[in-house]
Amino acid sequence: MSESAEPTGTTEPGTINGAQRTELFAALRADEDTAMARLRGRLAVEAEREGLLDVAYRTLDSPVGTLLLAATGRGVVRVAYPSQDHDAALAQLAEVVGPRVLYAPARLDEVCRQLEQYFAGRRTAFDVPLDLRLSRGFRLAVLTHLSDIGYGRTESYREVAVAAGSPKAVRAVGTACATNPLPLVLPCHRVVRSDGSFGQYAGGAEAKQILLRMEAAA
């Protein structure tokens, strides 16, 4: 016997079709959007308090687009540009860190505050705990070096390769920057071509220009 969750086309006393169901239960949808917003906020707070979150995330509007920010219990684990597909970034975090991934802004308060200061020209370096588990090997060595490139300065891919211990690995430095899980916080935008042109960027060439010009003007 076939079973359907969408009963249709019958008006027997004990059954209802889709339209009748909608009419009968319309009152249960009252105020649903605001109730859901309230419930999601409550779930995020309670989940954090109970230590149930593998990953907390939120978004932040910025001069270089809406950023995804995500943190584990260890620290900020991911910053993603709009062009990097936020859903894919969250799916990767569920895979690598754990599936208990929730929109839970509180854990990102501090990095948000610092990013807002940075975009306002009032901050030149970030001071938040980081979780670098999405990178390893040479890419991790490159990322670790990025923090040494100060605000308003740039280095060439070649210079970064030397600093990371593999002078010939210029292309690999490009890959490490392109796959940087923490752009902005780890400033891969300060790595440019040897001829001085900006080159590619995880958030797009335009975002890189905006950031470097902002830092140069400060």
Added chain:
Amino acid sequence: MGRPFEQIVSEHGPAVLRVCRAVVGPVDAEDAWSETFLAALRAYPELPADANVEAWLVTIAHRKAIDLTRARARRPVAVAEPPEPEAARTGGAADPSGTGDTDELWQALRALPDKQRASVAYHYLGGLPYREIASITGGSEDAARRAAADGIKKLRASYLPARNTEGARR
């Protein structure tokens, strides 16, 4: 590994809220929903990849509803009289959007035997087949189907006429 739990909340949260509203009423529904999703979040990493997520959530909601109802019964003083429909409508909690008559529907649902109310909610709001409902509420698949049919019959008789009369009055 599972999808981000946030997607589970987005996809199933509203339907589970409707189930909670139908089973425990508008006042307790948000507590039931919160406890359901917190318990689900806790257990989520162990959920098999091919599990029926909606049925899993409704099963948890069913247990939480029973817990809430028992807790209510243990402290009867805390059970307030249901507010007058007009007061509820202007009071904000029930139905500020005016899309339905939350309290009247809840009165009609509350008049049903528990098993009928649960079967109606899990089938028509949770989208569960009667086989799944039977495993949640106990009894046979046919019994769950009969309970839902009887519940719907009573609801249509008790709630819709009152609602239509009032609608015509406005």
